[in-house]
Amino acid sequence: RHILALSGGVGGAKLATGLAAVLPPGDLTVVVNTGDDFEHLGLTICPDLDSVTYAMAGLNDTDRGWGVAGETWQAMAMLRELGEADWFNLGDRDLGMHIARSWRLRAGEMLSQVTARLTRELGIAHAIVPMSDTPVRTQIVSEEGVLDFQHYFVREQCRPVARAIRFEGVPGAAPSPGFAGALARPDLAAVIVCPSNPYLSVDPILAVDGVRAALQALAVPIIVVSPLVGGKALKGPLSKLLRELGEEARNLAIGHHYKELASHVIIDKADASDAEGLRALGLSVTITATVMCDADDRERLARVALSAARIEQ
Numbered sequence: 001r002h003i004l005a006l007s008g009g010v011g012g013a014k015l016a017t018g019l020a021a022v023l024p025p026g027d028l029t030v031v032v033n034t035g036d037d038f039e040h041l042g043l044t045i046c047p048d049l050d051s052v053t054y055a056m057a058g059l060n061d062t063d064r065g066w067g068v069a070g071e072t073w074q075a076m077a078m079l080r081e082l083g084e085a086d087w088f089n090l091g092d093r094d095l096g097m098h099i100a101r102s103w104r105l106r107a108g109e110m111l112s113q114v115t116a117r118l119t120r121e122l123g124i125a126h127a128i129v130p131m132s133d134t135p136v137r138t139q140i141v142s143e144e145g146v147l148d149f150q151h152y153f154v155r156e157q158c159r160p161v162a163r164a165i166r167f168e169g170v171p172g173a174a175p176s177p178g179f180a181g182a183l184a185r186p187d188l189a190a191v192i193v194c195p196s197n198p199y200l201s202v203d204p205i206l207a208v209d210g211v212r213a214a215l216q217a218l219a220v221p222i223i224v225v226s227p228l229v230g231g232k233a234l235k236g237p238l239s240k241l242l243r244e245l246g247e248e249a250r251n252l253a254i255g256h257h258y259k260e261l262a263s264h265v266i267i268d269k270a271d272a273s274d275a276e277g278l279r280a281l282g283l284s285v286t287i288t289a290t291v292m293c294d295a296d297d298r299e300r301l302a303r304v305a306l307s308a309a310r311i312e313q
């Protein structure tokens with residue numbers, strides 16, 4: 001029996017790490033959003049793949065929420081002295097990751113192969129796979145023009161007024177071999193949508209060619225773990241973006257968003273009053289503590305998600 005998890009960066013990475021702690025390596029595939037990826041200073045940077053990888057390898061910086069713990073910034077200081085762009089902070093150890101990934105991509109390897117190598121070398125036994133080997137780029141259509149996601153989010157600090165989100169490269173991007181393979185497994189027993197932003201982190205995965213239809217055709221439980229706690233997004237100044245797009249950061253909106261796809265939603269106990277409305281949409285609901293501060297929290301929520309999918313542990 002196999003579990004497929006869909007994940008964005010930070011929040012998703014925590015649950016993915018919990019699932020990896022409670023499932024044997026052969027039983028889990030974590031598919032990661034690559035819509036946040038971008039080219040910067042000649043390097044291919046994959047923030048969500050790196051967040052999941054660093055979290056599962058136990059290397060992640062939990063205070064900052066991205067990058068490697070105990071990081072140093074010597075290369076960044078030199079880049080600044082050289083007059084190069086310094087709005088995207090690249091730690092020395094993190095840079096090693098981007099160099100390893102970038103040269104192998106340039107040498108002709110697929111992102112899937114490179115990711116398999118990098119995760120294996122960091123001692124990760126579970127499969128972490130990009131959603132696609134073809135570049136898909138999340139862009140914010142703003143009043144000041146079209147911005148790549150990192151330019152909007154980090155460089156412009158979400159300041160431009162947003163009109164739409166678009167995923168450049170789809171249609172035209174096939175699921176990666178690991179993603180397609182997991183979707184086609186006869187022993188696939190559940191899909192778990194990790195607590196990542198539905199519009200920015202999960203939608204790009206669903207927009208990959210054939211993915212939405214493949215998920216809809218599955219006869220297995222699809223469990224969504226809500227990223228909201230107390231009706232607020234846990235991380236990031238993204239409520240401004242969602243407001244400008246007319247989306248609501250509420251569990252009911254998330255329920256509507258996923259109702260054609262999901263069978264079950266897990267919400268935080270602070271949002272228990274949302275359960276009734278979600279059930280009215282035809283979704284099963286579990287109410288539990290969803291904030292993950294430590295390994296125990298991550299494993300507990302992983303077990304709650306698996307039991308919502310009726311997976312015996």
Ligand code: FO1
Nearest residue numbers: 009036046047050066067087088089090154
């Ligand atoms: N986020 C920031 O807000 N500022 C940064 O300088 C920054 C650098 C960075 C470097 C590597 C990496 O993997 C992620 C980094 N992030 C940074 C986080 C990341 O780009 C965003 O949080 C996510 O893409 C949004 O989910």
Ligand code: CA
Nearest residue numbers: 008009036048
């Ligand atoms: Ca992200």
